[in-house]
Amino acid sequence: MSWSGWTQEKLLEQAAEAMKRAYVPYSKFRVGAALLDADGRVHYGCNVENAAYSPSNCAERTALFRAIADGHAARSFQVMAVIGDTPQPITPCGVCRQVISELCSPEMPVVMGNLQGDIRVTTVAELLPGAFGPSDVEYGKKD
Numbered sequence: 479m480s481w482s483g484w485t486q487e488k489l490l491e492q493a494a495e496a497m498k499r500a501y502v503p504y505s506k507f508r509v510g511a512a513l514l515d516a517d518g519r520v521h522y523g524c525n526v527e528n529a530a531y532s533p534s535n536c537a538e539r540t541a542l543f544r545a546i547a548d549g550h551a552a553r554s555f556q557v558m559a560v561i562g563d564t565p566q567p568i569t570p571c572g573v574c575r576q577v578i579s580e581l582c583s584p585e586m587p588v589v590m591g592n593l594q595g596d597i598r599v600t601t602v603a604e605l606l607p608g609a610f611g612p613s614d615v616e617y618g619k620k621d
């Protein structure tokens with residue numbers, strides 16, 4: 479499969495480049511993400527840690543927040559690739575699954591990889607079944 483000429487392998491290579499930029503003085507655990515926008519351009523993300531720990535941000539959310547800040551519309555993205563040094567293809571954490579489900583379309587593919595070249599592809603909907611979303615907030619608004 480390819481998106482704007484990008485294959486899952488090429489996107490994982492881009493994610494691996496972003497992984498090198500991770501700021502991880504505490505965990506030493508690097509993660510990289512590559513988010514492809516509707517125009518076929520890649521937005522990079524890496525994890526960024528903090529001495530206070532809880533302000534740390536994952537690679538997936540870094541890529542999404544950068545793209546949103548750069549003016550790209552929510553749910554306009556084509557695919558996200560994520561890579562880490564894990565025995566199996568890395569999977570997004572629960573917090574990132576929630577953010578991905580809000581900012582990406584349910585059918586958007588998520589390509590997960592590791593440094594050994596293992597790849598697993600899933601979709602946003604499969605990553606977070608029954609996701610809490612914008613329609614839940616609207617429904618709950620009562621005057």
Ligand SMILES: [Zn+2]
Pocket residue numbers: 536537538539570571572573574575
């Ligand atoms: Zn995460």
